[in-house]
Amino acid sequence: MPDIESLLKEKRIFKPDSQFTRKANWNKKVAAEYRKLGEKNPQLFWAKMAKEHVSWFTPWKKVLDWKPPYAKWFVGAKTNVSYNCLDRHLEGDDAWRRNKAAIIWEGEPGDSRVITYAELHREVCRFANVLKARGVKKGDRVVLYMPMIPEAAVAMLACTRIGAPHSIVFGGFSAEALRDRVVDAGAKLVVTSDGGFRKGEPFALKRQVDAAVDGVAAVECVVVVRRTGQDVEMRSGRDCWWHEEMATASTKCPPAKLDAEHPLFILYTSGTTGKPKGVLHTTGGYLTHITTTCKAIFDLQETDVYWCTADVGWITGHSYVVYGPLACGATAFMYEGVPTHPGPDRWWQLIAKWGVTILYTAPTAIRTFIRLGDEHPRRHDLSSLRLLGSVGEPINPEAWMWYHRVIGRKRCPIVDTWWQTETGGIMITPLPSSVPTKPGSATLPFPGIQAAILSEEGEEVEPPNGGLLAITHPWPGMLRGIWGDEQRYRDTYWSKWTNTYFPGDGAHRDKQGYFWIMGRVDDVMNISGHRIGTMEVESALVSHNSVAEAAVVGRPDEITGTAIVAFVTPTGDTESSDALTSVLKTHVTAEIGAIARPAEIRFTNSLPKTRSGKIMRRLLRNIASGDELAGDTSTLEDFSVLASLRESDEG
Ligand code: WT7
Secondary structure, three states: OOOOOOOOOOOOOEOOOHHHHHHOOOOHHHHHHHHHHHHHOHHHHHHHHHHHHOOOOEOOOEEEEEEOOEEEEEEOOEEOHHHHHOHHHOOHHHHHHHHOEEEEEEOOOOOEEEEEHHHHHHHHHHHHHHHHHOOOOOOOOEEEEOOOOHHHHHHHHHHHHHOOOEEEOOOOEOHHHHHHHHHHHOOOEEEEEOEEEEOOEEEEOHHHHHHHHOOOOOOOEEEEEOOOOOOOOOOOOOEEEHHHHHHHOOOOOOOOOEEOOOEEEEEEEOOOOOOOEEEEEEOHHHHHHHHHHHHHHOOOOOOOEEEEOOOOOOHHHHHHHHHHHHHOOOEEEEEOOOOOOOOOOHHHHHHHHHOOOEEEEOHHHHHHHHHHOOHHHHOOOOOOOOEEEEEOOOOOHHHHHHHHHHHOOOOOOEEEEEOOOOOOOOOEOOOOOOOOEOOOOOEOEOOOOOEEEEOOOOOEOOOOOEEEEEEOOOOOOOOOEEOOOHHHHHHHHHOOOOOOEOOOEEEEEOOOOOEEEEEEOOOEEEEOOEEEEHHHHHHHHHOOOOEEEEEEEEEEEOOOEEEEEEEEEEOOOOOOOHHHHHHHHHHHHHHOEHHHOOOEEEEEOOOOEOOOOOEOHHHHHHHHHOHHHOOOOOOOEOOHHHHHHHHHHHO
């Protein structure tokens, strides 16, 4: 990949603080030992971690069964994720945790709840019994479409308790997008709420569910949490209220003894083709991966108040809001609303109020706060913070430095963690106790993870050259497939090289072996730390009757990292206009959700194509980010000249 070239020349380096290191779960010596073991014998390393961090009903017969591209971890072992997140904290030597806060939650309007481990256990058992009473059995799929309220965590844990894989659909997705996912997963039951709060206003969820499941026969039941009190229509025979069901449900429900490879959840993510992929994760390996990384990377300890700002609808919300921290017996903080409501200092207020010690967020949020001004965090006491994390996209060194200076007050290590929906847990990251950090670099593979930079042909690329990031050995949290589409699993991740995982990112290593992630190399855009496939937006656009053809690309954006630019050819008799622009933006929002709303729509009477008919995205990307063509979105641009210029080197 000769055209991947890093222009970053970052020289700053930050050494771990000796005081931090001394108290860390993994001190320097332990970290070095594990790194060595992980390199020499990843299976032995992960087996050790599985014993240390996970409670098993039945031990495994074999650590790894690797028949590429299929991996089974902890073969023959039995466990249960909800048991690990709840029951084991109430028993034996750990019984003191009964009254420890498992979840501290604050709603956007300022209401709050503190839920102890014992209480969370009772709620989860109750809801597991509700699911059972509504006919959900081991293996049945349950879709959750919920705001950031504790009931989301309760529902997730209840599913894992009975072995019903959940599929969480981010509340920002549209009814259309929800419907596709409900149908693809063949869900039997949907859990939602009347709505949630955002920017001071209630928004509706139940209404979207009604539109999404209308006519979908597989969905037998919709359970509705009352959150905002807004009017909802309850269809008799199908819909029921959470609080009514819970009132009579028993608090006793033994956890199902599940196979280590039992499906834990499906999570849809964008790919290069139109249809989202249902990434499948299983039980034992996933749990091992996320608990180990929580302990080692976030240095999660008993006294921490840990806040991962992700929504439960994304993988970060699964692994590092709910399952990871709770399995570690930690106190997880959850916040419902937007960062800037009612004022630009809401987050800093929350940190000061609840004494948050660990903050894990995304570069897009950090950049938003930079723009809002230093005075907001400066006004609050952030001295409780002791570690900061970043995830979702490459963090630019200025944002890293601001995070370090203004939020961490130069005292907190920063862990820039690279991973994906498919990897289940963190893959490339500093260890706060022992890896010096460089702003903008995710540093080194986690112990037990083997990564490389390869060429298209699979040859190792010598530092400091850029190439394709590759994971060369299976890892416990890896996806086990794409729901209902085995071929796509093989094609997407395992067809570029032999027995090596292709994540779709470009990267390079520096002289110290540090990894610098340079972003996606495929037709996937990273908007505010979330993947959106160009094809998905294109499909949404052409589904509108005034669009003949559409091509979508990303252009750099100061806040969101990437902004969506759509090139649209209107149908024969359609006039391009500002009105059409806003109609199409609204249409994409309705089809996919606000996250996919194009920032800009440009009308054109032809799209540049290769002789074989492939749209020349590279060219469109240049045009989308080029200054000379920016401006009026309603002007028609004729690409035919540009297209023919490029034809010779593309076709
Ligand atoms: C893609 C995965 C993993 C949770 C959030 C996103 C990009 C993620 C980093 C990072 C540079 C990053 C990659 C990756 N990415 N973290 N620390 N540095 N890039 O999950 O939606 O599955 O997206 O996000 O491009 O492939 P996702």
